[in-house]
Amino acid sequence: MTLSRTHCAIWAAAALVAPAPVAAQQEAPEAAPEASAEAAVSGDLVVTLLGTGTPTLSETRFGAANLVQAGGLNLLFDAGRGASIRVAQAGQTPGTLDAVFLTHFHSDHVNGLSDIYLTGYFVGATLKGRTEPFQIYGPTGTKQLMDGLQAAHSWDIETRRIDEGTPEATAQVVAHEADEGVVFEQNGVTVTAIPVNHGQNMFPAVAARI
Secondary structure (H helix, E strand, C coil): CEEEECCCCEECCCCCCCCCCHHHCCCCCCCCCCCCCCHHHCCCEEEEEEECCCCCCCCCCCCCEEEEEECCEEEEECCCCCHHHHHHHCCCCHHHCCEEECCCCCHHHHCCHHHHHHHCCCCCCCCCCCCCCEEEEECCCHHHHHHHHHHHCHHHHHHHHHHCCCCHHHHCEEEEECCCEEEEEECCEEEEEEECCCCCCCCCCEEEEC
């Protein structure tokens, strides 16, 4: 689903209800998102819901992820299961994302993050790998998460640099941490983190206003 707005969008961290079992889910399969390769250069703010799923495995819903396009930028909010595939179906690649934003660290909001990060530094015309370090924004703990992800995939990072000529800078990560306030300003686009109550002992968690 793609929504067009000229002003702002507000994202909540997540629903607090428990997911229904797979057998009880009757949703129609999520359709491929409308191609949005040209949306980022239009004057509108375009929001594409890439996935609205829960931790429950489902054949009809991908994990939490939303693509926001404005000011010539491609911004990904959360990276749940299958996020990279949905980004591609929307006409982009992980390498064409200008920044990734996390609302919190529940697995269903970040378990597609490694694919977004790793696939984003592949070189080649098809994958359109990024040319700069990976930019990620999130609440306190984002840097620790990315340090662990890089450590877990250090063999792949080094091997692709040596064997495939992947530029060293593209595997680097710049993690921006903030639990409240303006976290991003570029090309006339401002992202503000808003603390939210996602449940007892579930801190930090934020929504994002664009």
